[in-house]
Amino acid sequence: xxxxxxxxxxxxxxxxxxxxxxxxxxxxxxxxxxxxxxxxxxxxxxxxxxxxxxxxxxxxxxxxxxxxxxxxxxxxxxxxxxxxxxxxxxxxxxxxxxxxxxxxxxxxxxxxxxxxxxxxxxxxxxxxxxxxxxxxxxxx
Numbered sequence: 510x511x512x513x514x515x516x517x518x519x520x521x522x523x524x525x526x527x528x529x530x531x532x533x534x535x536x537x538x539x540x541x542x543x544x545x546x547x548x549x550x551x552x553x554x555x556x557x558x559x560x561x562x563x564x565x566x567x568x569x570x571x572x573x574x575x576x577x578x579x580x581x582x583x584x585x586x587x588x589x590x591x592x593x594x595x596x597x598x599x600x601x602x603x604x605x606x607x608x609x610x611x612x613x614x615x616x617x618x619x620x621x622x623x624x625x626x627x628x629x630x631x632x633x634x635x636x637x638x639x640x641x642x643x644x645x646x647x648x649x
Contacts, residue, residue, distance in 0.1 A: 551645035555581065558646070563598035563614055571637060571648050572603050574614035582615065583639045583648045589632035590623035603634065 552569050558581065563574030565586050572595060574582045584603065586595050593607035602611040608623035617634035640647040 550647060551642075552583075552648050553646050555641060555644050555646060561601065561614075563603065565595055565597060565603075567594050569648070572598065572634070573639075573646060573648070574598060574603070576601075576615040581639045581641060581646060582617070583637035583646075584612070584617040584634035585637065587634075588623070589619075589634060595634075 552566055552571060553564065553573055555575075558564055558573050558575045560575050560578050563572055563582075565572050567586055570586050572584045572586045574584070576582065587593075588595055588605035588607060588610050590605060590608050590610045593605050595603050595612070596606040597604050598614060601614055602620050603614060603617070604611055605623065609621060610619065610623040611621035612618065612634050613620050617636055619631050619633060622631060638649045640649070
């Protein structure tokens with residue numbers, strides 16, 4: 510018969526709490542929707558991405574933006590500040606809620622550095638290659 514110690518109970522509770530926090534962080538923001546053609550390998554339809562805005566596709570690790578009509582951009586959805594997933598696209602920026610970093614939708618450059626503003630936080634979001642075929646957006 511094994512003996513349960515207070516230390517093992519507390520360690521288990523801490524692990525469950527950490528898992529809940531991580532799950533909550535990963536479940537916010539936008540992801541795939543019914544009108545996207547994920548089964549074709551496309552990330553989204555061009556009509557899914559608003560002009561002057563964008564969408565975060567956490568399950569694909571990408572942010573798609575459309576700074577001006579017909580000009581589609583793709584960036585990594587991982588914040589360069591501390592590796593948090595970016596949360597949303599709003600008011601012309603790609604936003605990370607972990608520490609307040611904001612990236613421009615046109616080129617992924619830093620508009621507002623995260624808390625502390627150190628030089629390491631001045632890295633833009635890495636860009637990705639966008640290909641559009643028949644109204645479908647593919648990213649590589």
